[in-house]
Amino acid sequence: MMKDMRNLLQTNPDLVQRILIHAIRHTSESIRGHERGRWVVNLSGGLDSSLSTFLAAEAVGKDNVLALLLPYKSSASSSVDDAMKVVNALGIKYKIFEITDAVEGLYKAKGIPIDEADGRAKGNVMARMRMIFGYEECERWGGLLLGTSNKTEALLGYSTIWGDSASALNLIADLYKTQVRQLSRSIGVPQVILDKAPSADLEPNQTDESDLGFSYYSMDNVLVRFVDHSMAPAEIKAELWKSMGDIGTDWNACVDKICGVSTDEEMRPGLVDIMQYKRRMTPIVPKVSRVTIETDYRPPKQWGR
């Protein structure tokens, strides 16, 4: 049977949901010794963290999930409102802390007026501050931090290393954004969250798709061909123009940006290549001994249980 190339991103939400719920319980069991361990999730009110929270509540029960709502003073007010819709729908525990003082405290310590802070660096400080809030809560409550990154942003490096990319279990990181949407719809994430434009919300009126230059749907269609089906960039372009046609995306530019360019004249790595360091977060270790961590010594993370 020929694969339907227009439907490469179609997943089976029920099946995936079942696997992910098992994954949460297994991680609890292997780290905490029982299936219904506690989980802390930084809930932004966006699609990824909402879906992750729904799955966690289903896996370990509402009393074992704590949502942290961590707005900065410039965060969209709808973010907290939408996060509360998830909290209320599930009946889970929640806490709201404004991270403004913590973020501004860092700049104060450095003697940098907050208005003069570099936008991107400050955005990363915000993401890492949320990570610190998350881990602090985990230690106090005996929870594990649930990661909420998807496969699209992981492949494109649209994340803050050691910030939102830090967690004990990155639950939905093998699902493209388009597939996160399919699962979210099936599990009952509130419609207003499904409808809004995805945003890192690190700067006012920011959206992921304007930052990245293409729609998630378009980028996912490039990524699934490049990563999951090992197609060559030229092949991907030709195939996308054929199967997807003109949907307002410059497929050539989209493929070049994501997969890079490799011609007789030019060799330019793509976003997927450049961002590998964010996915394999163990830092590079120069090999000196015979048995180097990761290079040679590769034990499973979980041993004995």
Added chain:
Amino acid sequence: MRIALGQIDCRLGNLPYNCTRHEDVLKIAAESNADLTVFPELSLTGYRLRSNIHRAMLTDNDFLHNCGKVSSVLQEGTFATFGYVEVSERSVLHNSTVILESGNDQPIFRHRKVYLPTYGMFEEARYARPGLRIRTIDLTMRDGETWRIGILCCEDAWHSTAWAIMQAYGADLIIVPSASPGRGVESDRLGSQKSWYGILSTHAELSGCWVAYCNRVGFEDDIHFWGGSSIFAPTGEMTAQAGLMDEETLIHDISRRAVTTARISTPIIADENWDMISRELNIAMMNKESEN
């Protein structure tokens, strides 16, 4: 004969726990009067041991020491298969499956996994060495019927050539212990499940034999094993299936008569020309060699 498939979860490197799980299943099998109990691939040690493989390996003596009490649970006249990491007398590591018999402190049959996948997510040949034998054993059950039984461990069953050897022996029952990771979620069932059932059904029919597939459940770090252990009749029909992802002991009766019926109605194995096949295979190999 009555088969029990012990679709269990295993804990990596935790031999005492895994032994207990085997005992639990063997008790159920005994209560159900099963003749043969099958466990998944590497059932005593867990699957993806990686750099810790030397902490889970067992010599024959270790194996007997640890499994003596497990095999003592075996009802008289019954059998069970176990999977573990074997360190051979020559200090070579193998992914082995053995058949134990009640009242016998030595394994009566051993299959060392022949095909160790090292592509995509797999890295088996990095840690173990391949077995060099594909054989069968004749076992007589309590009802007096003798079965010719072979073992193909997981990836072994993806090689039609291994099935051909089984056909050459005329195996009546092929046991396929497995640790198959669940992958591919684009359709109504997992991609791995779809591939497996297709392969097992086809080969059961082409070989005119029963196939007992015992797959693991549970997670190891990031990967999960999907279960779905099942029995295929010599017609290729699936006659029993365990659920997905949860532990279960599946009990099912299989008849030697069904093998005879299948082989008479569709005598493809009897029609096989092994002399021609082995000669042509040799010639093909020589020709291929001259191309390299």
